[in-house]
């Protein structure tokens with residue numbers, strides 16, 4: 001619900017400052033709900049497994065939703081708030097989905113552990129379980145909990161990297177969130193699953209950096225194939241798999257790194273990390289071996305992403321519905 005009366009603008013600024021203030025980030029602990037909602041993980045996994053069986057695209061949707069929520073203003077479920085100018089309305093978030101799964105989990109938890117489990121923790125848990133399922137039970141990680149939900153969600157504050165940014169620019173954005181270059185390379189491994197619209201990489205197929213030629217860092221055979229799927233003048237914005245490994249484009253595994261080493265990355269940033277001096281060694285390490293290292297390290301990086309700028313009880317709440325604040329007047333979404 002939007003704040004409508006003019007005097008509320010001061011409140012919005014106050015809430016925004018409160019939620020951005022570095023000094024009040026919350027603490028996360030493993031087993032945070034063990035005394036208050038002891039069956040939490042079992043309840044969540046049951047719902048996630050049931051829904052994943054019906055719709056496997058929930059895995060890429062939630063992995064991306066988790067990244068977008070955590071990266072912009074912290075892991076505080078600000079992305080879930082409905083509102084005329086809330087984060088959901090920002091361009092990079094228009095193709096984010098999976099909100100109904102979070103709602104389904106929240107509804108069940110409000111019956112079994114009312115008012116106890118934050119929406120931000122639900123996002124982290126649901127994503128963790130989907131990574132486990134989509135990796136064929138291989139990527140299993142602990143996710144500390146205790147996040148609170150924010151009161152502020154403004155599309156104007158959405159701050160996400162774009163696919164044509166350089167590795168250094170992207171690394172700076174991760175660094176501002178206390179995530180290292182290693183974390184960045186591991187988390188970009190999230191592109192082992194899911195799809196991208198043609199519009200995010202079409203420039204690489206036809207007129208790369210105004211050269212009237214395709215991006216020379218893309219395998220010419222792949223570029224030709226992709227031109228068939230993303231015709232130059234077409235107004236229809238199709239999609240292609242981010243991981244071009246035919247056998248594992250819908251699976252969370254380390255194949256993404258082998259693909260980018262073979263010049264088969266789709267987004268420009270994905271391809272760049274294979275050759276940039278800051279990241280190429282890390283990519284080489286992850287591309288080697290049977291992938292066990294990736295499963296462990298990807299999970300650890302996902303957990304670290306989950307601790308970015310988390311809120312505590314002083315600047316957040318446990319929402320009853322993930323789409324709105326408990327007291328709508330306290331909510332800044334426009």
Ligand code: HEM
Pocket residue numbers: 059060061063064067095161162163164170187188190191193194195196197198200242267269
């Ligand atoms: C660092 C810079 C990143 C950039 C520039 C970027 C950009 C993109 C773009 C342009 C898409 C396609 C969106 C669309 O077509 O609607 C996408 C999809 C996706 N991204 Fe990223 N991304 C980044 C990092 C990440 C990270 C860190 C993760 C996960 C931890 C992630 C997970 C995903 C997933 C799973 C999809 C597929 C979504 C689906 O199929 O619905 N991305 N990303």
